[in-house]
Amino acid sequence: MSNKIKVAAVSYLNTKPLLYGIERSDVMNDIELVVDYPANLARRLQEGSIDLALLPVAAMPQIEGARIISDYGIATDGNVVSVALFSHVPIEEVEVVYLDYQSRTSVRLAQVLLEHHWKKDVVYKQAAVDYIDNDIKGDNAGVIIGDRALQQLGNFKYVYDLSAAWKDYTGLDFIFAAWIANKDLPVDFIEKFNKANAIGFDHLDEIIAANPFPEYSLYTYYTDNIKYVLDERKRAGLKRFLELI
Numbered sequence: 001m002s003n004k005i006k007v008a009a010v011s012y013l014n015t016k017p018l019l020y021g022i023e024r025s026d027v028m029n030d031i032e033l034v035v036d037y038p039a040n041l042a043r044r045l046q047e048g049s050i051d052l053a054l055l056p057v058a059a060m061p062q063i064e065g066a067r068i069i070s071d072y073g074i075a076t077d078g079n080v081v082s083v084a085l086f087s088h089v090p091i092e093e094v095e096v097v098y099l100d101y102q103s104r105t106s107v108r109l110a111q112v113l114l115e116h117h118w119k120k121d122v123v124y125k126q127a128a129v130d131y132i133d134n135d136i137k138g139d140n141a142g143v144i145i146g147d148r149a150l151q152q153l154g155n156f157k158y159v160y161d162l163s164a165a166w167k168d169y170t171g172l173d174f175i176f177a178a179w180i181a182n183k184d185l186p187v188d189f190i191e192k193f194n195k196a197n198a199i200g201f202d203h204l205d206e207i208i209a210a211n212p213f214p215e216y217s218l219y220t221y222y223t224d225n226i227k228y229v230l231d232e233r234k235r236a237g238l239k240r241f242l243e244l245i
């Protein structure tokens with residue numbers, strides 16, 4: 001049996017800058033690393049098959065002993081672009097909202113905003129794998145996250161950015177996911193792991209060149225949209241979000 005720390009990260013482009021340094025640092029000797037979509041990371045940490053995840057924060061209340069162990073994560077202070085409510089009709093006319101099966105945080109954020117900010121009473125449906133092509137039509141809207149959201153930007157007349165709407169509603173920043181463990185991890189490991197997260201920020205050009213993505217500028221995404229440092233302003237947004245859910 002391996003006594004390595006089992007780590008799971010988000011499988012989207014937004015996590016590449018964090019993984020760049022982890023994959024190149026000697027912290028790799030201490031870990032087994034897998035990537036998966038966010039909802040599966042929550043499931044894996046809950047069932048105990050991993051020790052540390054870039055966990056969607058909405059899953060925190062359901063995970064006993066959940067604690068943020070790093071200064072880095074997936075956060076925003078305004079437009080995120082890759083988390084939105086997509087629709088062919090304006091929000092006033094939306095009747096049904098499909099909730100992305102890959103998400104845990106954004107689907108709760110959408111519900112909070114629809115209720116409190118847009119004051120809309122809608123029917124929520126759990127999305128099937130093919131929902132983007134088959135179900136978001138007429139007065140059905142859909143929450144889409146990650147690379148798939150960036151790829152849909154040109155396909156819908158109405159794109160409501162959920163991080164921008166959160167800022168309008170609360171005036172606060174937002175944390176979508178953070179490195180979260182459900183048990184104590186060695187202090188020296190945490191220190192090494194934390195430092196490794198930051199290495200990629202000095203290599204964005206290389207990361208962008210290695211991940212061709214014609215639909216959206218990854219430079220803008222990595223520098224303007226996603227904010228990777230979980231400072232006090234981000235944590236204040238997290239506190240408010242956890243109170244609301």
Ligand SMILES: C=C(O[C@@H]1C=C(C(=O)O)C=C[C@H]1O)C(=O)O
Nearest residue numbers: 038056082103104105106146176
């Ligand atoms: C900004 C994003 O943040 C993500 C959204 C998550 C969620 O909704 O559960 C979880 C992790 C992050 O990858 C995104 O994926 O586009």
